[in-house]
Amino acid sequence: TGKALIFAAVRREDWELEGRDTELYRFDFETGEIEPLTRRYGPDESPALSPDGRQLAWLGFDDELMSYTNTEVWTLSLAGGEPNRLTADLDRNVDALVWAEDGRSLYISYSDRGVGVIDRLSLDGSRTRVAEHLGGTTLGRPYASGSFDAGDKQVVYTKTASGHPADLFRIDRHGRETRLTTLNRELLDNRELARLEPVTWPSSHDGLEIQGWIAYPPEYREDQKYPLILEIHGGPFADYGPRFSMEVQLMASAGYVVLYTNPRGSTSYGANFANQIHHAYPGHDYDDLISGVELLVERGIADPNRLYVTGGSGGGVLTAWIVGKTDRFAAAVVVKPVINWISFALSADLTPFFHKYWFPAPPWEAPEHYWQRSPLSRVGNVTTPTMIMTGEADWRTPMWESEQFYQALKLRGIDTMLVRIPEAPHGIAARPSQLVTKVRHILAWFERTVPKTAPGGA
Known part of the structure; x- marks a missing residue:
């Protein structure tokens, strides 16, 4: 009315x-x-x-x-x-x-x-x-x-x-x-794009079915093994799907097979699936991701000596967590991560939210819980060459998170680089020029890395 x-x-x-x-x-x-x-x-x-x-x-x-x-x-x-x-x-x-x-x-x-x-x-x-x-x-x-x-x-x-x-x-x-x-x-009539294949596998942790998608390079041949990029979504409460992605297409066009997945904690599979990481993030989502990589190695798609991993935000958390748990990957790019949950919970833009929902208590009441879930707690295990990339105006996963990881890796003598994106917020690839530059940095880091000859896990 x-x-x-x-x-x-x-x-x-x-x-x-x-x-x-x-x-x-x-x-x-x-x-x-x-x-x-x-x-x-x-x-x-x-x-x-x-x-x-x-x-x-x-x-x-x-x-x-x-x-x-x-x-x-x-x-x-x-x-x-x-x-x-x-x-x-x-x-x-x-x-x-x-x-x-x-x-x-x-x-x-x-x-x-x-x-x-x-x-x-x-x-x-x-x-x-x-x-x-x-x-x-x-x-x-x-x-x-x-x-x-x-x-x-x-x-x-x-x-x-x-x-x-x-x-x-x-x-x-x-x-x-x-x-x-x-x-x-x-534009598209003059481009050959990556072919996408859906795939599922059981997690090595508990057999939980995990869904993902494989993007094949445009000139993919089944009689060859290819370098693999595991690309991990953020959130962590979000989902990937069979949708157009400039970043995936750029990686595939450079000759990589790209695996992107929805590990436990992802949305679109029900509340119970998402809450598999309730007060336990990162956790067995690691097993979900590694199981997918191993599947592609077993199928002869991925070259086990040319495995790479990257992800942004929550995907950056998991990338940093992965290199602290395994040396399976030849190189990693950690994008806008959380490295130390204590500093993050008390300084990020949504401070009242994170400790209340993602943790059992505030940091001063449960410091060990925060520390055990922090990638920084595992930095002593890292041997993988690791680039870190974050926007200087990012208040969701502030620059000081990346700086902590970078300094720790430098102190340990690990091959690393910190890429600071001027004036960029959490959405560091919002501009087309930033998106292209982001992918170029990722691929350049992977391409400079000598392939591992004896990968293993911890």
């Missing part, structure tokens, strides 16, 4: 410490009164009114202080009543919602086993698949992403595949799909 505004906010007095505890409110333009619509501990956000203005839908969850919790869809009649949880049987994290025109259902998006999907969600909680392979609004690494909208009995969304960035597609009310754009045809 235009007489009120519904918004999400943290209005509690200790908002600096409880920034995640948002509630929904209704602001009356005539009276100036603010009425709370939700009252629970946990985030409530992304409110959306039904077309008739009678119902409210939003995203949120009951916060039980787990490292990971699925975001769910809730509805509420503005005439009164209790919130209704629509996705109780959907063990996935809902990213976005849009009301259908009839007001009797919503369109929702989420990632399922590394694939972005759109479902139609009825108000009774039943779901119907509308589209798959939503994504493509990130280009660097093959993360979940994408955008969609609904109206006039159709859904328009960004669709991606390993061979092309996002284009716009339309799904009509009969389920017919129409491609609306071919934005990169002139």
Whole structure:
């Protein structure tokens, strides 16, 4: 009716410490009164009114202080009543919602086993698949992403595949799909891209099934073994999938087989899979990753003497952890990592969050727990030539994390280099020039390294 505004906010007095505890409110333009619509501990956000203005839908969850919790869809009649949880049987994290025109259902998006999907969600909680392979609004690494909208009995969304960035597609009310754009045809028609193959394997730790993707160089031959790059995603609560990735394509075009995976802790496989690393990160995600590498060696795809590893943010944590546990890799590039969980928990931009959800207690109460999970605790084992790369304006994984690792490696006489990216925040490859430069540095570090002749593990 235009007489009120519904918004999400943290209005509690200790908002600096409880920034995640948002509630929904209704602001009356005539009276100036603010009425709370939700009252629970946990985030409530992304409110959306039904077309008739009678119902409210939003995203949120009951916060039980787990490292990971699925975001769910809730509805509420503005005439009164209790919130209704629509996705109780959907063990996935809902990213976005849009009301259908009839007001009797919503369109929702989420990632399922590394694939972005759109479902139609009825108000009774039943779901119907509308589209798959939503994504493509990130280009660097093959993360979940994408955008969609609904109206006039159709859904328009960004669709991606390993061979092309996002284009716009339309799904009509009969389920017919129409491609609306071919934005990169002139570029892609003149390029031979990496072929992508899905793969699964059991983790050496407990047999848990792990999913990954192999990107083959454009001129791959089955009678040859290739240098392998293990590329690890960040988060750690995120997921990779069969999506277009400039970084993967650049690495493959340089002659490398690239393996990227979703180890335990990744999203899109359910809350239990993600919380396998609850208060235990890094941990057995290491075994998941190494098992994938060994599979490619056993299949004769990867040259065991030319194995390389890199990853950013959470992937940087795991890369630094890996070189502290094994000398299996000929070289490593650690990108924007956490090296010391104690210094990180007390200085990163989300200080109130990390110690509360990722650890059993603050650093001063459980220092040994923080230290045992810190890659710095294993730096005495490192023999692998290791480059470190971080933006100088990164407050998520601050530069002093990288500096600690670099100085420790230098003191031990390990071949190392610290690359400082001027003015770059946590998204160090946000600009195309930065993305290309990042990959060039990674490949240059790998190419200068003498292959190992007797790899082993610890």
